[in-house]
Amino acid sequence: MDPILNVVVRSLCVYLFMVIAIRLFGKNQLSQLNAGDVVLLLLISNAVQNAMVGPDTSLQGGLVAALVLFIANFIVKRLMFSNQKFESFLEDNPVILVKDGVVDQEALNKVKISKDELEEAIREHGVDGIKNVKLSILEVDGNISVISEDEKDKQTHYSRIKRKNKRKYH
Numbered sequence: 001m002d003p004i005l006n007v008v009v010r011s012l013c014v015y016l017f018m019v020i021a022i023r024l025f026g027k028n029q030l031s032q033l034n035a036g037d038v039v040l041l042l043l044i045s046n047a048v049q050n051a052m053v054g055p056d057t058s059l060q061g062g063l064v065a066a067l068v069l070f071i072a073n074f075i076v077k078r079l080m081f082s083n084q085k086f087e088s089f090l091e092d093n094p095v096i097l098v099k100d101g102v103v104d105q106e107a108l109n110k111v112k113i114s115k116d117e118l119e120e121a122i123r124e125h126g127v128d129g130i131k132n133v134k135l136s137i138l139e140v141d142g143n144i145s146v147i148s149e150d151e152k153d154k155q156t157h158y159s160r161i162k163r164k165n166k167r168k169y170h
Contacts, residue, residue, distance in 0.1 A: 007061050011052040011068035018048070019076065019090070091140045098122075098136035111138055122146055 001009075053061045080087040095107050097118060108118060119130065125146040127133055135147040 003056050003061070004064055007053055007056055007064045008068050010054055011065045012072060014048045014052050015069055015072045018044075094140055095138045096135065097138055097144070098130055098133045100135075101131040101133055103130055107138075113138065118144070 049065075052065045076090075080090060095111050097104055097107055097111075097113070103115065103118065108115065118136070121144040122130060122133055122136065125148070127146055127148045132148050133146055134149050135145075137145045139145055
């Protein structure tokens with residue numbers, strides 16, 4: 001087999017394996033990145049690098065593998081955009097955590113978020129407490145959005161903060 005085609009096929013196989021593995025083992029494996037998770041990511045990248053390029057350690061082989069990964073990712077994103085079933089396979093729906101100041105404990109249990117973590121996220125949004133939350137949602141990207149109501153002005157405030165430590169669920 002042609003060495004370039006060999007790198008292309010190997011890279012596609014590794015990409016598909018990683019997408020399926022992340023889905024099967026839960027996206028929360030990539031959410032709260034602690035030291036152990038960073039080490040795991042580094043080891044996985046090192047392990048699959050050889051699987052992608054095989055004996056071809058040339059610059060050309062590395063660039064072809066990177067190009068294949070970019071193209072595969074582009075195609076997956078396009079498929080997610082155009083095919084609802086494919087998107088729902090790769091990403092879950094947002095989950096309502098708080099509605100009108102009432103915590104949905106069942107939802108918290110499902111997404112494995114403690115009440116302390118929820119309260120921390122609400123404080124990060126500048127809201128006094130759960131009782132002042134109109135709506136709090138765990139978004140598909142692992143961030144928690146909070147909509148609150150100002151008691152003085154009866155004005156609704158929406159805030160969404162990109163968290164350093166994202167939490168995703170499966």
